[in-house]
Amino acid sequence: MKYQNRTPASAPALDAKTRRFAVIGAGAAGLCCAKYLIQAGFQDVTIFEIGSQIGGVWCYGNDNNRSSAYRTLHINSARNLTKFSDVPFRDGVQMFPDHRDMHQYLVDYANRFDLTRRIRFNTEVLDVRPAKCYRAEAPLWEVETAHGEVLTFDRVMVASGHLSLPMHVEQFRDKFAGEYIHSHYYREPEPFVGKRVCVVGVGNSACDIASDVCVNAQRTIMVARSGVMIVPKLIFGRPFTDFTIKLEHKWVPGWLRNRITSTLVRLFHGRMTDLGFKALSQRAHTTSSAVLVQHIVYDRITVKQGIDRIEGKRIHFVDGSSEEFDVLIAATGYQIELPFISDSIVPIKDNAVDLYQRIVPPGWDGLYFIGMLNTTTSLPNAFEHQMRWILPFELGRAALPTAKEMYTAIEAKKEFIKRYYKASLRHTIEEPHLIYFREMRKALKVAEHRARRVSRRHVSGVAGALLREDALSSNRISDPQQP
Secondary structure (H helix, E strand, O other): OOOOOOOOOOOOOOOHHHOEEEEEOOOHHHHHHHHHHHHOOOOEEEEEOOOOOOOHHHOOOOOOOOOOOOOOOEOOOOOOOOOOOOOOOOOOOOOOOEHHHHHHHHHHHHHHOOOHHHEEOOOOEEEEEEOOOOEOOEOOEEEEEOOOOEEEEOEEEEOOOOOOEEOOOHHHHHHEOOEEEEHHHOOOOHHHOOOEEEEEOOOHHHHHHHHHHHOOOOEEEEEOOOOOOEEOOEEOOEEHHHHHHHHOOOOOOHHHHHHHHHHHHHHHHOOOHHHOOOOOOOEOOOEEOOOHHHHHHOOOOEEEOOEEEEEEOEEEEOOOOEEEOOEEEEOOOEEOOOOOEOOOOOOEEOOEEOOEOOOEOOOOOOEEEOOOOEEOOOHHHHHHHHHHHHHHHHOOOOOOOOHHHHHHHHHHHHHHHHHHEOOOHHHOOEEOHHHHHHHHHHHHHHHHHHHHHHHHHHHHHHHHHHHHHHHHHHHHHHOOOOO
């Protein structure tokens, strides 16, 4: 069904604290969202979770079938960075927590802020739609679940993530005669012992999986079709991010920050081209690994720069060589899917959604997205920034721009991505966090000024109406001819 686009409301409702919020997803983004709403004074918050577990992608073997966690998975950023600002990890958790640590951390987070009782487990959301009485100044949304319910909310917060629908390359899936799997379904290395394995991709999952299987595989090839810079996890015995975070100041120009970072990487990993990778000519999403470079140097992994064609089990590479493989693992990314929202509300095009500040669909008040981005900082950090940005709008201290102004900002962001990043579906929702957070602060400042203007006009209008009413009443009293 198609729905008509609406103009955002210009002023908040007076009964803001009584609003009903639906949060879709009980992963890190959904839990963060609910916690911030409750702390801001909104008590009617319901979290819908399709599975029976807290933790989303970080719950290994999650029965919601949306997690791509594998047994040896560790986070890419260090413990001191990959956490929410007000909850530390338990004592004794390793420097780079694994999925068990992350899952327990999110369970602890939910318990600490009494979120678990608000979660409706095993409740799939089938449809999110504007109610028939939806108005821009008083938006109302219906949430339909697989239990046959249709529930009404003032606000819907989508925190379902974008890493659950594998993106397949037809050439690999359809033409390879051996075993084909997408990295989303990889869980452990044992099934690949003694086999010839080709891993396609150069992202974090590809690096982890290639490193995982190469020790016991007969042969491991990693196909890196794009340039890359593999960042080490540790330097001088400390997390790499402990050093780079010191460069995150507005007085440190971006070119200098990039120069220092690339120099450190070269110091510890050497030239990427010497390892077989293409040179990195444009920005790319961060890739980090503690062991991949060593496996390449030890000849456990061989890097190829592209596939020319596939004939049965034989893969022909762009360098003219060819080999037969038993398994092809495609770490080729994910497609964004929003099966519960009509594309007339949030269309998906080129694996991207048009969201103002990666949060608001233009023209649809009361609908927000948390975590619909790839970023260069930890995701908990990004989620918190997004919620701190949203709350002033919900508390009446900020007002959204018009849909036209939102689309202008969205197009500017697309041009930025097109200018600085390799044309790839991988980068359509890329957000370098220093730039993104600065843009959010600037947009919020303008929005708060806009709200004050609207409030002044509203007060002035009310005062004017009262004065006119007083004048009319005076005339009626002084003129005996008035009825």
